[in-house]
Amino acid sequence: MDDMVRVFCVGVGGQGVLLASRLIGETALLEGLRVSMSEVHGMAQRGGVVETSVVLGKRYSPVLSDGEADIMLAFEPLEALRGISRCHSESVIVVNSVPIPPFTVTQGGQVYPEIEEIEKHLKDLVSKTFMLDALRLARDAGSERSLNVVMVGIVAGMGCLPLKKDSFFQTIKKLLPPNLVEVNIKSFDLGYVVGRELTG
């Protein structure tokens, strides 16, 4: 898939999934690539699942079906597992390891799978699965809310996106309010370094 990159982002409402995909999309536009993005609005505030996808290059439709995600950015482990059908065996999965149990678990008696089991299930199907505590990185950078930018930094550092680091910085300056730019640049950077290490 050299001529296109299809990124599927999934998380829980409030984790900033939309901004993460927008960060990728606007950076692609900055570099003159063909890009489009799909979002489904409305249920994010109410604790539901948020899915977006960004497609770069030779792909016209941004809605990704089963087996069509080259990259899955999962901000939450349960949602990573729920999203596994979008991936194929050559996908790259980056998943944040910190769970947010839904109320069906915290109250409804359903069982949240063990994190290790989730990781194993993902790795068995998609060998390039990388699970890590991205929330800690966000905290280190100075704000837990910048988890989304950390995640984008990681996948950028891994070299999975045909986009330059500097372009991402420019987009962060464009999309975020001035008082949040510094911490988000830091977050992106921390994620980028980790991403570089992951792919060696």
Next chain:
Amino acid sequence: MRELITAGKGERLFLLGNEAIVRGALESSVAFVSAYPGTPSSEIIDTFYELRKEAGLRVEYAVNEKVSVETAAAAAISGIRSLVAMKHVGLNVAADAFMTLAYVGVRAGMVIVSADDPSLHSSQNEQDNRFYARMALVPLLEPATPQEAYSMTKAAFKLSEKFSVPCLLRTTTRVSHTRGVVMFESKPAEIKPATGLFKKDPMKYVVVPMVGRQLRLKLLDKWKAMEEESSGSELNFVEGDGSWGIVTSGVSYLYVLDALEELELIGKVKVAKLGMTSPFPSGFIGGFLEEVNKLLVVEELEPYIEEHVRGVAHKVGWKGVVCGKDVIPRAFELNVPIVKRAIARSFDVNVGEKKIFAVPELPARPPNLCPGCPHRATYYSVKKVFGDDAIYPTDIGCYTLGLLPPLKMADFLICMGSSVSTAGGFSVVQDKPVVAFIGDSTFFHAGIPGLINAVANDHRILLVVLDNSTTAMTGHQPHPGVSMTKEGRCEPKVPLENVIGACRVKKLEVVNPLNVRRAIKTFEVLRQELIDEPGVYVVVSRSPCPLLERRVTRKKQMVYFVVDDSCDGCGRCIDELACPAFVREDGLVSINRLLCIGCTVCAQICDSIKPVKIKKK
């Protein structure tokens, strides 16, 4: 979103389809915009509203879609370009105005955006609004991308003025909520202050039967001219080569392109992409049929295009095969795999099945009422008093989420305002108590006639108006009764109590749902009164939406709540209130500190729950 005004010719922005429509309208000198919010159209009115001062245009949040079409029609007839936007079911509400507006026509361009919702991402049905254009005899444009949403908005204004009829611009969720690169063709037009002029012409504008008959014949003449326009329109074009043909429109076009790419059929199939689909471009399709011997129609929802194509094929004596809804599903959205399989079947091509990873059974994560939502408190109190015995017609808004267990406080819903009227109907054909729930915005939209009807026809209901001072689900838009908007606190222009009181209901009570004891008492008294003196009773259950309030007042949270060690794990809090902040662990209950907003309701229902002051930093 200032760039929508300031960005110049040749600049490229990464825009939502809805934002692209705004820019297209600004370049077309739109001066009057009116809409009732509704997903997936809401960003259109919200973006216009945000830009109204700088762009110098009049933007109104309408009470419902019918009045939005009516007010915008007056503007258009007075020579002022206007735009209305709505979700698909909104056109049902506006249909009465829309149908006859087509007869009367417009002077300046009027664009009606209908944002349809295949797959019902956030709607009660998935109707195909293209048929509205067919029924009203107006032109219809179907953009496939944000770039087309932009350019077709401009084309829509031109068409509307050329034929003096409103023009329908129909998107779907996957166009309105797709973000794509949009390149601007020109700078937005200079803002001219509204200088409308209404030329009196009752024989054209007052549609009594005699006038209507003339206008009907005129419209049919226009329709003929519009058919020629459609068949020759640049918005309908053919790409590719070969003896197989695909006819498609809207976002389905993108799925076709991707599918053809994956099947390696690019250049081997002729694709007729339709951008103007009403009137149906019969001449254009007739020409297309001459070039192919097999044809597949790829469209979402109903076989609108397909049935037209079959008609044309029959008329011109085409001997080929038309495939359509026999291989393309009628329900829900399409996607690349579905279209790929349909193309493979229609043209007998190998599709090569991909291995798909199965998803194991996992705990669901449905949306829920927010922690601290006052609606939860209202439902709790009503349920305590009326239990599962009552019938609970409900309505459309955040509060519809009250249908989820364990609250289960919703029994019937079909459309905006149906809570009040169906409640009345239930109350006169059976004996169980009937308690209807409606939101404040929904009440203004469609609840008032139902309430007056209930009083006039001696219905026996309790109507609970859930007043959180906003139109929450769609993004906190205002309505006439709000005392708080994104811009701050305000006086309600049309207070709820005034309207309800004027409807001469038997009793109107206003309660704060966060005061549980008081609320329960109020409902208890009313339950008895409903039995002793049947009639129409109304409770306004009033407490601002915490999301909006926090944003507007910037008030810091003062307390959060914790479960102390007297908790015996009875779980009543979860079974009866079910705030998402509760966590059941090791047989006991705790409260997630990050989710708790300190509404106090749980502490009122259980003595083991105590407040903890948040220390000032």
